[in-house]
Amino acid sequence: MAGVEQEQTRSEKPSEPWVIGVDLGGTKIAVGAVNRQGQVLARTVLPTPVSDGPQSVLAAIAEGMRQIAAGQSTPPAAVGLASPGPMDNKTGVAVAAANVGWYDFPVSGPLQSRFGWPIYLENDANAAALGEWAFGAGRGVENLIYVTISTGIGMGAVLHGRLYQGSHFTAGEAGHMVLVPDGPLCTCGERGCWEALASGTAITREAREAVARHPESLLAALAGGDPLRVSVAQVGEAVRRGDPVAQEVWERAVHYLEIGFTNLANLFDPDLFVVGGGVTNLSDLFLGRVEGYINAHANPGMRGRLKMVRAGLGSDSGVLGAAAVAWQGLPSESWVEQARQEAV
Amino acid sequence: MAGVEQEQTRSEKPSEPWVIGVDLGGTKIAVGAVNRQGQVLARTVLPTPVSDGPQSVLAAIAEGMRQIAAGQSTPPAAVGLASPGPMDNKTGVAVAAANVGWYDFPVSGPLQSRFGWPIYLENDANAAALGEWAFGAGRGVENLIYVTISTGIGMGAVLHGRLYQGSHFTAGEAGHMVLVPDGPLCTCGERGCWEALASGTAITREAREAVARHPESLLAALAGGDPLRVSVAQVGEAVRRGDPVAQEVWERAVHYLEIGFTNLANLFDPDLFVVGGGVTNLSDLFLGRVEGYINAHANPGMRGRLKMVRAGLGSDSGVLGAAAVAWQGLPSESWVEQARQEAV
Numbered sequence: 001m002a003g004v005e006q007e008q009t010r011s012e013k014p015s016e017p018w019v020i021g022v023d024l025g026g027t028k029i030a031v032g033a034v035n036r037q038g039q040v041l042a043r044t045v046l047p048t049p050v051s052d053g054p055q056s057v058l059a060a061i062a063e064g065m066r067q068i069a070a071g072q073s074t075p076p077a078a079v080g081l082a083s084p085g086p087m088d089n090k091t092g093v094a095v096a097a098a099n100v101g102w103y104d105f106p107v108s109g110p111l112q113s114r115f116g117w118p119i120y121l122e123n124d125a126n127a128a129a130l131g132e133w134a135f136g137a138g139r140g141v142e143n144l145i146y147v148t149i150s151t152g153i154g155m156g157a158v159l160h161g162r163l164y165q166g167s168h169f170t171a172g173e174a175g176h177m178v179l180v181p182d183g184p185l186c187t188c189g190e191r192g193c194w195e196a197l198a199s200g201t202a203i204t205r206e207a208r209e210a211v212a213r214h215p216e217s218l219l220a221a222l223a224g225g226d227p228l229r230v231s232v233a234q235v236g237e238a239v240r241r242g243d244p245v246a247q248e249v250w251e252r253a254v255h256y257l258e259i260g261f262t263n264l265a266n267l268f269d270p271d272l273f274v275v276g277g278g279v280t281n282l283s284d285l286f287l288g289r290v291e292g293y294i295n296a297h298a299n300p301g302m303r304g305r306l307k308m309v310r311a312g313l314g315s316d317s318g319v320l321g322a323a324a325v326a327w328q329g330l331p332s333e334s335w336v337e338q339a340r341q342e343a344v
Numbered sequence: 345m346a347g348v349e350q351e352q353t354r355s356e357k358p359s360e361p362w363v364i365g366v367d368l369g370g371t372k373i374a375v376g377a378v379n380r381q382g383q384v385l386a387r388t389v390l391p392t393p394v395s396d397g398p399q400s401v402l403a404a405i406a407e408g409m410r411q412i413a414a415g416q417s418t419p420p421a422a423v424g425l426a427s428p429g430p431m432d433n434k435t436g437v438a439v440a441a442a443n444v445g446w447y448d449f450p451v452s453g454p455l456q457s458r459f460g461w462p463i464y465l466e467n468d469a470n471a472a473a474l475g476e477w478a479f480g481a482g483r484g485v486e487n488l489i490y491v492t493i494s495t496g497i498g499m500g501a502v503l504h505g506r507l508y509q510g511s512h513f514t515a516g517e518a519g520h521m522v523l524v525p526d527g528p529l530c531t532c533g534e535r536g537c538w539e540a541l542a543s544g545t546a547i548t549r550e551a552r553e554a555v556a557r558h559p560e561s562l563l564a565a566l567a568g569g570d571p572l573r574v575s576v577a578q579v580g581e582a583v584r585r586g587d588p589v590a591q592e593v594w595e596r597a598v599h600y601l602e603i604g605f606t607n608l609a610n611l612f613d614p615d616l617f618v619v620g621g622g623v624t625n626l627s628d629l630f631l632g633r634v635e636g637y638i639n640a641h642a643n644p645g646m647r648g649r650l651k652m653v654r655a656g657l658g659s660d661s662g663v664l665g666a667a668a669v670a671w672q673g674l675p676s677e678s679w680v681e682q683a684r685q686e687a688v
Binding site for chain 2: 003014031043086087095096116128141142155158160162164165166168169170171172173174176177178179180188255259262263264267268269270271297298299300302303
């Protein structure tokens with residue numbers, strides 16, 4: 001992986017405050033320097049050394065932070081670190097980040113000792129929600145629900161202009177909202193969870209079964225006749241080309257998206273739903289329909305007033321979400337006010 | 345209905361600030377004088393003159409306010425008014441209070457013109473949530489979810505120590521969270537909503553069918569052999585006396601309570617669930633079980649840490665909830681701080 005990339009968009013005022021955003025994933029660690037406007041001033045990516053143990057992952061993060069800071073003329077105002085799993089942002093401990101082997105693992109303390117900068121931890125879906133609220137598709141709205149649909153379904157909520165984490169840092173487990181008691185088994189051990197019905201994994205599972213049952217279908221042809229090779233992208237392509245086998249799989253998943261989002265509307269009544277994750281590569285095949293459904297089926301008081309958009313931050317979303325966590329952690333209301341004033 | 349009752353618990357300091365709480369229902373209007381500690385200093389109850397039209401309902405509220413204020417030595421600091429349906433607490437308009445015929449009906453303006461006191465409107469389930477947070481079973485916790493189970497299922501959320509209303513004043517429609525797509529028809533026109541599966545109305549519906557199928561059952565005997573006379577209380581009594589027909593009805597409803605509350609736990613991860621409404625007369629038959637279930641089935645990060653208690657405010661809950669809305673509306677953080685400091 002490459003070294004630090006300095007952006008052309010580097011701020012003119014070298015002394016303007018900036019933060020580090022760290023997006024920790026199971027295969028790579030993306031680290032960026034981000035200003036208050038959400039511009040990425042510099043970025044670097046390192047492999048996640050999972051097999052070398054939890055301390056090595058922490059060391060790789062520190063190395064990324066060092067590289068990024070070395071390229072700036074001032075130290076960062078703060079660091080935000082986003083990771084899957086519940087993060088205790090009061091004590092700076094990763095409660096359970098299974099993909100990097102962190103369990104009750106102190107993160108902020110060691111990094112703070114080394115660098116002396118304030119560190120704020122956050123769950124990755126929560127950070128993405130805050131990033132979209134601060135810099136992306138939902139800038140400055142009062143209440144935003146972010147939902148990511150990829151292998152699983154995750155959620156983050158910005159309510160009253162503030163990230164809502166819950167009392168044990170595990171709010172927003174929308175993927176495990178049960179929609180069909182006794183439905184398909186979920187990775188969590190329960191049955192009929194939303195992500196067992198409408199995630200990329202669920203779509204792939206149903207598509208495999210459909211391909212096995214219908215070897216004559218276009219979907220089967222796209223997968224080379226091998227049910228195990230079928231992908232969400234192939235389902236989308238077959239749907240566009242009118243394959244009824246793919247359409248049945250797709251329609252079922254979209255209907256569960258409709259029901260799940262209607263439930264979230266009824267519970268949260270937000271200004272805006274922002275939808276991210278890999279399945280949004282097919283957003284033209286579902287986003288407008290789901291928006292139409294919730295506006296016809298949620299509580300009458302909100303019908304016709306609910307909006308749903310695709311996430312706006314693209315490939316930098318992880319780093320920008322983590323950076324938003326850093327900015328929100330700082331004792332400065334001005335940033336929040338700025339996002340609100342810039343609200344669309 | 346009787347006139348104003350002055351309480352023995354009347355405050356010693358006659359000049360201490362107090363508010364009026366108005367609990368507007370379809371059959372009666374309860375109005376009380378309430379101090380910061382949640383003591384009801386005086387109360388009165390008037391019939392709701394629904395058949396005389398929306399303006400008459402407003403006039404009855406004004407009369408109740410006048411009676412209560414006449415008994416105090418100082419004017420109230422504010423008035424809180426709780427009603428079913430979405431209330432726009434920014435404009436003071438009842439968006440839709442179907443049981444009293446208010447649709448886009450201005451409430452705060454006329455009352456303020458007459459009395460000159462600040463008026464704050466709120467949905468009744470939201471007000472009950474705030475009342476329990478301020479004065480009842482959930483005093484001062486950071487995140488509280490209140491659920492009322494009676495003819496329907498309603499919800500109110502206090503998040504980050506503040507009532508969460510949603511962007512269109514319709515958050516917390518937990519009763520219309522769909523748990524069984526294509527399940528029983530709900531009053532809202534959708535199918536398989538939580539309240540179509542686990543409310544008092546749902547329990548009664550299932551009990552009627554069970555009584556019709558099993559005229560030999562104890563439940564049928566308790567209902568005098570008439571399916572139309574069966575009640576939730578009779579189901580409870582038959583369950584306690586070991587009637588398998590009643591037990592089957594009850595077990596099904598409790599299971600949907602388990603699933604619904606687990607969904608709310610996964611979404612909100614609160615410190616505390618507070619459960620009110622008529623069905624809690626049978627709370628010994630379900631509250632502990634549901635608490636056990638959510639602590640075994642919600643996200644691992646919150647398991648064993650979720651608490652569920654019965655609402656604590658009893659028959660004054662409506663007036664106290666409305667009074668809490670009035671206190672929260674006033675520009676004084678001291679009240680919030682007090683509730684937090686008194687947190688158990």
